Amino acid sequence: MRRLLLLPLSLLFTSPAHAWGPIGHRITGAIADQNLSGAARAHVRILLGVEDLAQDATWADDMRSDPAEFWQKTASPWHYVTVREGDHYRASDAPPEGDAMTALTKFTTTLRDPKASEDDKRLALRFIVHIIGDLHQPLHVGGGDDRGGNDFKVTWFGRSTNLHSVWDSGLIEQRSLSYSEYAGWLSRSIEPGQVIAWSDSGPAAWMRESIALRKTVYPADPSLSWDYAYQHRAELDDRLKRAGIRIAAYLNWLFDPRMTEAGRK
Template identity: 55%
Template sequence: MKPMTSALLTLSAVSLCCSAAFYTSTASAWGQNGHRITGKIAEAYLTPAARQAIEDLLGPESLAEASTYADEMRSNPSEFWQKTANPFHYVTLQQPHDYHADDCPPQGDAMSALEDFTATLQSETASRDEKQLALRFIVHIIGDLHQPLHVGSAALNDRGGNDVKVKFYGEDSNLHSVWDTGLVEHQNLSYTEFSNWLQRRITDEQAQTWATPDPYVWINESSQLRDEVYPAADETSLSWDYVYNYTPVMKQRLQQGGVRIAAYLNNVFADAE
């Protein structure tokens, strides 16, 4: 893939087709705290080379801070943020669990964006601003792909659970929002508290096993989980039972997302070096 140059960043996006665009422009996988948790965990697993490269690009900005940039900029009126970048937060699978090249729509998706932004990071001609944007987006995208409902199903055609209306502890919501924020915020922890709790429970063996930089693996895992997290058709009120059953899944995906952010960046900056 070619590096994402400033020309590409201002490229007009093709209008999203209904079958591919499964989540609304206001959704953000894991919400702010969830993304920050994955970024904070990732910092513990960076190689010295990756850590230095990140510091050279971002200065004092942590990966936790960088992780939410792609959502925070959604109110920017530029065409890139209002149109082009919208599909970069998810993928939609035509097959049940594996991503194929044909799954990528003309306007792109999280996989194509990850490839483009990676090429930008490794480019010798991309500007510092372009590389900063690429790094922030990579951290965000990897977090997104670990939220099961950001790996959508064309067969379900429900916009990653956005169309599955539920009540969460009595409040109107939808399944996608429950996974973006509901399960995480129900813990009533700051992102630093939550990330510290989760990181301390990652064993060395788990860190080694999870540390794959292959997004096809992450997508397959999320798609398998996606099929499990849908409540029964008559189960529209989610509370203690649902939280009890799926909080362990949410926690592990946050842990894995953090480890994989580090694994991916370690690989990227090792290749660049």
Template identity: 75%
Template sequence: MRLALLLVLPLLAAAPAQAWGPVGHRVTGAIADRNLSGVARARVRLLLGTEDLAEASTWPDDMRSDPAEYWRRTASPWHYVTVREGDRYAASDVPKEGDAVTALTRFTATLRDPGASLDDRRAALRFIVHIIGDLHQPLHVGGGDDRGGNDVKVTFFGAQSNLHSVWDSGLIEQRALSYSEYADWLSRSITPEQTIGWSLCDPDIWTRESIALRKTIYPADPNLSWDYAYRHRAELDDRLRRAGARIAACLNAIFDSPRQP
């Protein structure tokens, strides 16, 4: 297994930064699917057809390959936030081009709007699933001094990488699980108390959690291996669990509204 991992890691290191990577996003989407209310599940089906939330979760990253200005420049800042001072996201942190939190607010309004077009509501749903996942990746709530860990060069199991890529994909791929296996494992470990505790759709809570975790994950030694992966495994699993449960909580709150078309 270690040989296979070493062969894959150079490819991960060369990939563009995408919070959680496709496997991590699909894990959060699959967990969310398991926690939708009956009404929310029906509303999602009306919008996406046979596409589930795991599939929808990677769409905003997949579309970055589109050469259109919207995907290459306009939508690019909507995957992260920057908090330059303090431990809490504030209105003063919002750049003129917007960020993940402002995009989430806007897409939530679109999804709630009975007058919005089907295409706009479908895109809004996919973005909401994706952005909530992004905000639970600690390096997507960055401090503005190292591009969310992209400038922090490390080796991961001997391969050249950076800290952002390690948290996007490296730690997840190191588990050698499919997204459905990983989601099954994590879903079974979510307690009723946790489901209730994570039911608030509040980005302020998520960003504060990510900031607190971010401060603990910068390594003293840039050569990362089994020790680093083991030390942060529980934290990684916790962020994925919370993201999935909160995606469901937000969609339940949106779709259980009587304003839905």
């Protein structure tokens, strides 16, 4: 029982669905920051100033505490997608209020628009960094039957929670690493060939991967602890690494004037 006392307090209670939680998003942002091109880094610096991508990766979740209608209603669906049939996201899957993919498309257009204001571009950049991370969390590409694992009740080291919360933060915080330590470990393990392979894909591939993994993460026994954490450790690390590399690749493409929209399809 003493081991339970070492767990972060945030693991002991069910929390809202924020993909990866702050540590996970900062990990993806830190990995991305290390892989930006010169042009992308300059554009990011213009928009964010001294803030880096690790710091801004959590911004879209932090702002969900703002009582304004934009954050409580308009932007709320932009953190996930629902694929109700098959393994491929379709534009028809998006509800009228939009989802992560419609938001990614919207904010990409904003950043490529020379007439957009700096404030609008800053908002777009922060959301893009966050959304790409969200789409790599397998339960943020849900099947529409249990709210991305939020309705799938489990215990995590003896405490009641849900499967979504375990993947958002439980598995990550169980490692007892700071985001910078975790990001450093993962960055050093990324091979050059993986950077090349992971950079040459778009959102459709990210979602297919998340769907495939999502189908394997539902446990037969809802009592989760060390065995479940060990079973999914490599998969968790892989999703964080891919998300970081793809955030950078997306921004490198987005801020490269030689690239065209067709190049991402």
